[in-house]
Amino acid sequence: AIQLTQSPSSLSASVGDRVTITCRASQGISSALAWYQQKPGKAPKLLIYDASSLESGVPSRFSGSGSGTDFTLTISSLQPEDFATYYCQQFNSYPLTFGPGTKVDIK
Amino acid sequence: EVQLVESGGGLVQPGGSLRLSCAASGFTFSSYDMHWVRQATGKGLEWVSAIGTAGDTYYPGSVKGRFTISRENAKNSLYLQMNSLRAGDTAVYYCARADDYLDYWGQGTLVTVSS
Numbered sequence: 001a002i003q004l005t006q007s008p009s010s011l012s013a014s015v016g017d018r019v020t021i022t023c024r025a026s027q028g029i030s031s032a033l034a035w036y037q038q039k040p041g042k043a044p045k046l047l048i049y050d051a052s053s054l055e056s057g058v059p060s061r062f063s064g065s066g067s068g069t070d071f072t073l074t075i076s077s078l079q080p081e082d083f084a085t086y087y088c089q090q091f092n093s094y095p096l097t098f099g100p101g102t103k104v105d106i107k
Numbered sequence: 108e109v110q111l112v113e114s115g116g117g118l119v120q121p122g123g124s125l126r127l128s129c130a131a132s133g134f135t136f137s138s139y140d141m142h143w144v145r146q147a148t149g150k151g152l153e154w155v156s157a158i159g160t161a162g163d164t165y166y167p168g169s170v171k172g173r174f175t176i177s178r179e180n181a182k183n184s185l186y187l188q189m190n191s192l193r194a195g196d197t198a199v200y201y202c203a204r205a206d207d208y209l210d211y212w213g214q215g216t217l218v219t220v221s222s
Contacts, residue, residue: 001167034208036152043201043212044144044152055210087152091208095167096142096154 002026002090004099012107019075021102023088028068032092035064035073038101039084047086048073078104109133109211111202116216123192123220129185129202129213137180140205143187145198146215153198156187157205170196192220 003026013019023033031051036044046055048064051071061076075082083106088099115127129141143155156176157165164176175188185202197220203209 036209038152043214044209045212046208046210049208049210089152089154089209094157094165096157096165098152098154101151 001095002029002093002097004088004090004097006086006088006099006102008102009100010103010105012105013078014107015078015080017078017107019078019082019104021073021086021104023066023071023073023099025069025071025090025092029090029092031067032090033064033066033071034089034091035062036087036089037082037084038087044087075104109204111204111211111213113200113202113213113216116200116218118219118221119192120222121193121220124188124190125192125218127187127189127200127202127216127218129187131183131185131202131204134204136178136183141176141178141185142203142205142209143176143185143200144203144209144212145196145200145218147195147198150198155200158185189218192218194220196220 005024007022033051035048038044052064063074065072085101085103087101110132112130140159142157158176173191177186199215201215202213204211
């Protein structure tokens with residue numbers, strides 16, 4: 001199975017900060033990667049698919065990049081509603097796998 | 108509006124069985140792959156199973172042979188039959204629609220495996 005690692009596992013940031021989260025795959029997955037945001041007690045929400053495509057309705061401050069094994073989610077200017085946990089997921093092959101998550105909280 | 112509503116969760120003893128359901132609306136159910144994903148309290152997301160439009164099924168090793176995913180397109184419904192349940196299967200179970208990626212999720216149903 002393809003393993004995904006995320007770094008950092010958590011971070012503290014302030015409103016307006018630029019935030020970058022990294023996801024690394026144990027083998028190449030082309031661009032078959034998605035990013036999800038999850039708030040406590042809620043279902044995950046799709047933010048980015050195909051590594052860099054913004055899901056409809058998601059604010060443009062979110063962006064994704066990368067291909068192969070290294071991927072990045074960037075929030076250009078953190079907003080209060082962005083404090084949440086972020087997960088990457090690979091769709092290259094079964095079994096599908098998620099990264100362990102990155103919790104973004106208020107500094 | 109796309110809606111996915113899970114049901115069937117509850118308390119079950121180790122070794123027992125449970126069947127989860129997911130009622131879909133607001134889209135052509137038969138045209139989409141569907142997935143189950145679970146999340147133990149305070150833990151990350153774990154993919155549990157998938158079923159394609161042609162009925163092809165996929166599982167991770169942790170549930171293969173114990174869980175069975177199925178769909179009933181005439182009823183716009185997705186199911187997860189869970190047998191030989193273990194304490195480690197305790198989690199919120201989400202159904203999700205796949206348009207390549209998991210673009211819509213239900214609110215989840217809690218399964219607790221305990222004696």
